[in-house]
Amino acid sequence: xxxxxxxxxxxxxxxxxxxxxxxxxxxxxxxxxxxxxxxxxxxxxxxxxxxxxxxxxxxxxxxxxxxxxxxxxxxxxxxxxxxxxxxxxxxxxxxxxxxxxxxxxxxxxxxxxxxxxxxxxxxxxxxxxxxxxxxxxxxxxxxxxxxxxxxxxxxxxxxxxxxxxxxxxxxxxxxxxxxxxxxxxxxxxxxxx
Amino acid sequence: xxxxxxxxxxxxxxxxxxxxxxxxxxxxxxxxxxxxxxxxxxxxxxxxxxxxxxxxxxxxxxxxxxxxxxxxxxxxxxxxxxxxxxxxxxxxxxxxxxxxxxxxxxxxxxxxxxxxxxxxxxxxxxxxxxxxxxxxxxxxxxxxxxxxxxxxxxxxxxxxxxxxxxxxxxxxxxxxxxxxxxxxxxxxxxxxxxxxxxxxxxxxxxxxxxxxxxxxxxxxxxxxxxxxxxxxxxxxxxxxxxxxxxxxxxxxxxxxxxxxxxxxxxxxxxxxxxxxxxxxxxxxxxxxxxxxxxxxxxxxxxxxxxxxxxxxxxxxxxxxxxxxxxxxxxxxxxxxxxxxxxxxxxxxxxxxxxxxxxxxxxxxxxxxxxxxxxxxxxxxxxxxxxxxxxxxxxxxxxxxxxxxxxxxxxxxxxxxxxxxxxxxxxxxxxxxxxxxxxxxxxxxxxxxxxxxxxxxxxxxxxxxxxxxxxxxxxxxxxxxxxxxxxxxxxxxxxxxxxxxxxxxxxxxxxxxxxxxxxxxxxxxxxxxxxxxxxxxxxxxxxxxxxxxxxxxxxxxxxxxxxxxxxxxxxxxxxxxxxxxxxxxxxxxxxxx
Numbered sequence: 001x002x003x004x005x006x007x008x009x010x011x012x013x014x015x016x017x018x019x020x021x022x023x024x025x026x027x028x029x030x031x032x033x034x035x036x037x038x039x040x041x042x043x044x045x046x047x048x049x050x051x052x053x054x055x056x057x058x059x060x061x062x063x064x065x066x067x068x069x070x071x072x073x074x075x076x077x078x079x080x081x082x083x084x085x086x087x088x089x090x091x092x093x094x095x096x097x098x099x100x101x102x103x104x105x106x107x108x109x110x111x112x113x114x115x116x117x118x119x120x121x122x123x124x125x126x127x128x129x130x131x132x133x134x135x136x137x138x139x140x141x142x143x144x145x146x147x148x149x150x151x152x153x154x155x156x157x158x159x160x161x162x163x164x165x166x167x168x169x170x171x172x173x174x175x176x177x178x179x180x181x182x183x184x185x186x187x188x189x190x191x192x193x
Numbered sequence: 194x195x196x197x198x199x200x201x202x203x204x205x206x207x208x209x210x211x212x213x214x215x216x217x218x219x220x221x222x223x224x225x226x227x228x229x230x231x232x233x234x235x236x237x238x239x240x241x242x243x244x245x246x247x248x249x250x251x252x253x254x255x256x257x258x259x260x261x262x263x264x265x266x267x268x269x270x271x272x273x274x275x276x277x278x279x280x281x282x283x284x285x286x287x288x289x290x291x292x293x294x295x296x297x298x299x300x301x302x303x304x305x306x307x308x309x310x311x312x313x314x315x316x317x318x319x320x321x322x323x324x325x326x327x328x329x330x331x332x333x334x335x336x337x338x339x340x341x342x343x344x345x346x347x348x349x350x351x352x353x354x355x356x357x358x359x360x361x362x363x364x365x366x367x368x369x370x371x372x373x374x375x376x377x378x379x380x381x382x383x384x385x386x387x388x389x390x391x392x393x394x395x396x397x398x399x400x401x402x403x404x405x406x407x408x409x410x411x412x413x414x415x416x417x418x419x420x421x422x423x424x425x426x427x428x429x430x431x432x433x434x435x436x437x438x439x440x441x442x443x444x445x446x447x448x449x450x451x452x453x454x455x456x457x458x459x460x461x462x463x464x465x466x467x468x469x470x471x472x473x474x475x476x477x478x479x480x481x482x483x484x485x486x487x488x489x490x491x492x493x494x495x496x497x498x499x500x501x502x503x504x505x506x507x508x509x510x511x512x513x514x515x516x517x518x519x520x521x522x523x524x525x526x527x528x529x530x531x532x533x534x535x536x537x538x539x540x541x542x543x544x545x546x547x548x549x550x551x552x553x554x555x556x557x558x559x560x561x562x563x564x565x566x567x568x569x570x571x572x573x574x575x576x577x578x579x580x581x582x583x584x585x586x587x588x589x590x591x592x593x594x595x596x597x598x599x600x601x602x603x604x605x606x607x608x609x610x611x612x613x614x615x616x617x618x619x620x621x622x623x624x625x626x627x628x629x630x631x632x633x634x635x636x637x638x639x640x641x642x643x644x645x646x647x648x649x650x651x652x653x654x655x656x657x658x659x660x661x662x663x664x665x666x667x668x669x670x671x672x673x674x675x676x677x678x679x680x681x682x683x684x685x686x687x688x689x690x691x692x693x694x695x696x697x698x699x700x701x702x703x704x705x706x707x708x709x710x711x712x713x714x715x716x717x718x719x720x721x722x723x724x725x726x727x728x729x730x731x732x733x734x735x736x737x738x739x740x741x742x743x744x745x746x747x748x749x750x751x752x753x754x755x756x757x758x759x760x761x762x763x764x765x766x767x768x769x770x771x772x773x774x775x776x777x778x779x780x781x782x783x784x785x
Contacts, residue, residue: 011528024197024359025197028195028197028361033360033361034197034359034360034361035325035358035359035360036358036359036360037354037357037358037359038357038358039301039353039357046528046530046531046533046747047528047529047530047531048528060360061432061433061435061436062432062433062435062436062502062503063325063354063358063359063360063429063432064354064358064433064502064503066436066502066503066504067504067514067515068514068515068516068517069515079525079526079528082520082524082525083528085517085518085520086518088517088518089515090516090518103526103527103528103529104528104529104531104566104745105526105527105528105529105566106526107742107747107749107750107751108566108567108739108742108743108745108751109739109751109753110566111526111527112526113526114524114526116524117524120520120521120524123520124518124519124520125518
């Protein structure tokens with residue numbers, strides 16, 4: 001099989017790194033070769049966070065995704081989808097959480113947060129799945145579960161739903177959050193259509 | 194046992210399996226997680242040193258005493274550690290010794306892009322360059338055996354993508370390596386000129402033997418496919434090249450890169466029509482090939498700087514990238530990093546940036562963000578600990594040239610312990626009159642919260658003596674010292690005012706913990722109710738002047754239509770800086 005490329009992006013603190021971690025564990029346990037790349041450091045301080053995941057039944061070479069080759073971008077914040085859109089391959093899927101997190105330059109009014117970010121993505125990409133995962137998670141009882149909702153949508157959209165994600169959630173989240181995250185996973189999977 | 198590990202985790206695992214007993218480091222992205230993971234093993238003594246030179250020397254002492262030891266650091270840290278490293282390379286080891294350098298092509302979290310492979314060449318010690326996490330583990334284990342066999346310290350040269358990328362690793366078991374006997378051996382361990390002159394000659398013999406090893410090392414190998422193109426690559430670049438060239442090229446993967454395998458390279462070049470050298474940072478392999486009289490293509494085709502990722506290679510080779518979707522890039526708003534809500538640096542830099550007739554000499558840490566908007570409160574940043582000494586040098590010129598400009602130097606607690614202490618000694622010794630501000634946020638912040646000599650804990654979270662910065666600077670000879678709460682803007686102003694016209698050096702310590710810190714019992718005793726409150730905007734009073742936003746707090750949101758500011762409750766921790774800035778008293782502490 002050709003190597004599959006997944007790009008997860010968001011703003012520091014949104015749980016992209018944990019979602020990417022569970023994704024890679026699931027892929028590894030399913031017998032894929034996996035590589036993942038993240039850049040840490042100053043980005044924790046309110047900056048953009050990107051995790052790149054590549055997997056294949058054969059050997060995966062580069063840990064980073066080449067622009068124009070991502071099969072799917074999952075963006076935990078809508079501006080970050082636009083920022084990373086160069087990575088999507090023609091025909092790829094973009095999953096966007098509708099949450100808007102203004103950056104410092106937006107808050108001070110130096111730069112505008114474009115009101116039509118999602119329209120711009122839809123103009124460029126054929127398959128866009130939009131959802132308000134933050135609100136959906138809030139309705140489940142905790143906004144922090146938005147990352148697992150998006151993980152659910154991601155694995156469904158990539159046809160990876162045969163992997164036992166419930167088991168991976170049980171092993172990787174704190175016990176008191178397991179039920180919440182199992183619900184979030186199902187909600188995310190159901191939202192992939 | 195198969196695990197998905199980052200390169201840093203795999204280095205730590207390799208050290209564990211190799212029987213390492215002693216590891217020392219100073220935190221620095223992207224190397225920090227090496228020691229953090231090593232410290233999880235009870236079999237290995239681990240320590241944060243105040244700086245990389247001390248870490249290197251600690252590892253040297255452990256090797257002399259007979260234990261396998263490691264020092265790990267980011268690339269610029271090796272500059273600090275270079276003095277002991279260069280001489281230890283003459284001496285040789287007792288227990289195997291390894292230094293790990295984490296280089297940063299592309300400079301994600303660094304001030305320069307230096308290629309530390311040049312250190313291996315300059316110091317005449319052997320070097321590995323891992324390409325993925327499995328390489329990290331295998332090369333670390335091999336490095337210890339070879340270090341003892343060839344009697345020399347090894348360098349492992351990582352790059353950011355190898356440090357922070359995860360890939361599958363087959364792990365083994367720990368091999369217990371007994372501590373070797375220590376015997377006095379002045380010829381080896383006492384670097385007198387007379388001894389070093391003899392060792393210097395012996396290095397030539399060692400290098401010849403290592404060159405023979407390089408030719409037969411399992412970490413240097415060729416993969417022959419189509420022979421029109423041959424690619425010679427090391428480190429992460431090998432996988433980037435495989436991604437772009439695939440099976441349309443043959444490869445020579447070099448993992449042991451000092452000394453380079455001369456015959457293997459010549460042989461490979463003879464089998465292919467055209468040779469590309471793919472490597473990050475300097476033309477290290479390329480220049481070696483040129484000296485051998487080989488015709489190769491490297492920096493004439495690929496950029497001299499930055500990462501050699503597949504996009505970069507493809508563009509360099511074909512002039513084009515893969516097709517990308519089209520959209521309006523101008524709609525992408527920038528998202529630069531910013532000081533957190535509740536960051537204790539905010540109040541200080543908000544006030545400091547408003548001072549005229551000063552020069553602010555800064556340092557390396559989260560607070561370097563003060564150089565940008567909205568603070569514009571940092572005029573220079575060079576390297577760890579430089580703030581105080583660079584500031585001193587500038588102040589001397591201003592004073593002698595009759596320029597009325599006070600130099601204010603700013604650095605964090607960990608950076609002060611790193612190399613700031615010596616700089617402050619210089620300031621006192623040479624009768625300077627700078628104001629030196631030590632931002633004591635009770636932790637090493639930017640690298641992700643490591644303990645340091647001021648925090649009261651070791652890397653293993655065992656209790657340690659917490660060095661008192663106030664007492665330390667007084668002992669050095671600073672007579673004017675103030676410890677302030679940086680969230681209280683009047684305290685900031687009062688301290689600056691008091692010290693501004695002094696003819697003697699002064700120190701201001703801003704003591705308040707990092708908002709992201711896991712607080713110790715001592716923290717909670719010193720600051721009861723820390724970060725437990727919220728501030729709130731009275732919308733009726735808010736005049737929409739946005740003055741509060743000039744503090745750069747990410748919890749302050751401006752509603753353009755209502756022309757009012759509100760506070761994001763989830764983000765606010767009640768530091769009250771905005772409360773003090775509001776000209777109409779519209780921001781208040783929320784009542785419980």
